[in-house]
Amino acid sequence: MKRKNGKISNAVIRRLPRYRRYLRELQKQGVEKISSNDFSELIGYTASQIRQDLNNFGDFGQQGYGYSVDGLYEEVSKILGLDHDYKMVLVGAGNLGQAISKYAMSIIDQGFQLCAAFDIKPELAGKKVEGITIYPYEELESYVSENQIDIGIICVNKGNAQEVADKLYSAGARGIWNFALVDLVVPEQVALESVHLADTLHSLAYHMNDIRRKSSGAEGKKK
Amino acid sequence: MKRKNGKISNAVIRRLPRYRRYLRELQKQGVEKISSNDFSELIGYTASQIRQDLNNFGDFGQQGYGYSVDGLYEEVSKILGLDHDYKMVLVGAGNLGQAISKYAMSIIDQGFQLCAAFDIKPELAGKKVEGITIYPYEELESYVSENQIDIGIICVNKGNAQEVADKLYSAGARGIWNFALVDLVVPEQVALESVHLADTLHSLAYHMNDIRRKSSGAEGKKK
DNA sequence: TAGATTGTTAATCGATTAACAATC
DNA sequence: TAGATTGTTAATCGATTAACAATC
Known part of the structure; x- marks a missing residue:
């Protein structure tokens, strides 16, 4: 290349x-x-x-x-860098997190391996989502650095997302796939990709209404 | 406005x-x-x-x-059109579909209501994902038109996504939130928003490698 | 070689930014 | 009124498209 x-x-x-x-x-x-x-x-x-x-x-x-x-x-x-593999962890095993983990689990054949999940709720520790063990949030940094995790998937609520991003970075992760509805700030050594699902749905809503307006207002042609 | x-x-x-x-x-x-x-x-x-x-x-x-x-x-x-509500159905209750439905269920308070799910696999019919009943795929069109569904969420595999989009449209849905990894073609009366999760992850991979290249090649400065 | 099609430079288009007159 | 800040026009920037010489 x-x-x-x-x-x-x-x-x-x-x-x-x-x-x-x-x-x-x-x-x-x-x-x-x-x-x-x-x-x-x-x-x-x-x-x-x-x-x-x-x-x-x-x-x-x-x-x-x-x-x-x-x-x-x-x-x-x-x-694209798809000629080698990536190890990932999921942070936040709530609604959205479990949703995304399900998907993340299904793409291991494409070089992306979900290794562990973390959640701040103690009652979730030890449980499994989709075959992946949930660990206590406190163990996030040690796990990431010990297991040389490449990518952290952030599915916590927006108030905690920045802190998680900071922890992921300091533990050595160099990619963040963020699903929290917040705009994170990360050092330039980290790649950040945010998927704001709600934003895409809102954008869809706009276009639906725009189309409706156009077709109904076809006669009224405002100046 | x-x-x-x-x-x-x-x-x-x-x-x-x-x-x-x-x-x-x-x-x-x-x-x-x-x-x-x-x-x-x-x-x-x-x-x-x-x-x-x-x-x-x-x-x-x-x-x-x-x-x-x-x-x-x-x-x-x-x-954005967020001053009124939207009724949605999920099509495809496999891995990704169940993932997304979990999320879709959690945003009812924001005006988006997931009403039903559909899957082509007969053994899923009658089951529930996250409290939402899964119906046989054959019933999709009648359900959408009878219940005045606004938005169809497409989570089938890419080979079937276009057919689903066509059915959703002919049954009266005017918005498609597509998660299948394919570029759909829809009439201009339909708003389409595609979320290609894999694409965003690949884009993340690119940036991770780009950063790595830059920092490691900082000395070698190719022309 | 002749035809096809790239790689690349130049022209166009659209989106972002700057500037400032209008006005609260 | 004077100061602040918008709404809007003009300038700049960047991305897309067109054109064509290079070359397989």
Whole structure:
């Protein structure tokens, strides 16, 4: 992977997993090569954008031919860091936490292993969610550092999320997958990805109402 | 709410739930008014952007004074369509579906009510997830139309997601909250919000590796 | 070689930020 | 009224798209 210099914009990064998904589909269908034009039609980005995006990371194509599906899939996987495994812990085994842990458990085959869960409620200690033991919150830091955990999944309520993030960092975790509805502040050595589920639902609500307004107000055309 | 003409960009919409969250916090703290400058410091958008964003929807502020926290909270809620309730069904009660349903159940107080779940597996019919009955998949359309369901939550595997979306639409649902890892195509009368959890995790992996590369390659400075 | 298609530079578009007149 | 702060226009910045020379 011949990485070029300069910072890659986040817009590009967010498209990479999607490129990878479509490449995987093509691979399954036995397609060997694809041109940026054909790929454009499939994935819905312009051919120009596809070439620009990929060229941030190297010259993966071949003029007059296109891109090798297998090769590009491997490259994109490598760029994303999916060529090695990640150990994760879940913090907060309440409603949302149990929900997410269920999902997290199901992607071990994709290189993400959920190793343990933690909760501040003493009565949960020793119990299991989806086969994963819940430990007392006090043991979080020692567990993370001793077991070289890479990623902490934060599912505590928003008032405690920042403290959990701080603990995860000081114990050595370098990735935080945050589901608490709060905007965390983390040192630049930590990668943070927040999934604000409620925000996405609210955004959905907006669009539903926007569509309704448009269709009902089709006659009234306000200035 | 004095809506101005012209299309609002999606970037703006995605910021609205965040404005609302911070306004709620301010409200709780008993803050009565806030200027775009102070709000900027709190929320991390520029004051200019805040004023631009809000002015897409109306003149909510008062020159020389600022914005009323209560008033603006109400306005943003209304813009998002959170001044009325939504009835939802879950489709796909497998791993991810049960995970999401747990979460969906917990936000009824916020105007989102999960009414029923559906699954194609006959052995799940009649069972309950989190207090919600699972019905046979065949009954999806009749249930949605009879109960005037607004939103369908899609948690089936990607091969079936498009069919589910089509059924939800034809039965009258006008919002789709999609968790299947596929890009759905829906008529423009339907609002679609996809949460590709795996994509966010992959994006997190990228950033973790990016940080690692930078710190380890700090000496090697490639051209 | 001729045709196809990339890699890359230039042009365009849209979103963010800055500036300031309007006004409370 | 004077000071503060919005609403809005203009300037800047960044991301997307178009164009085309390089090259397989």
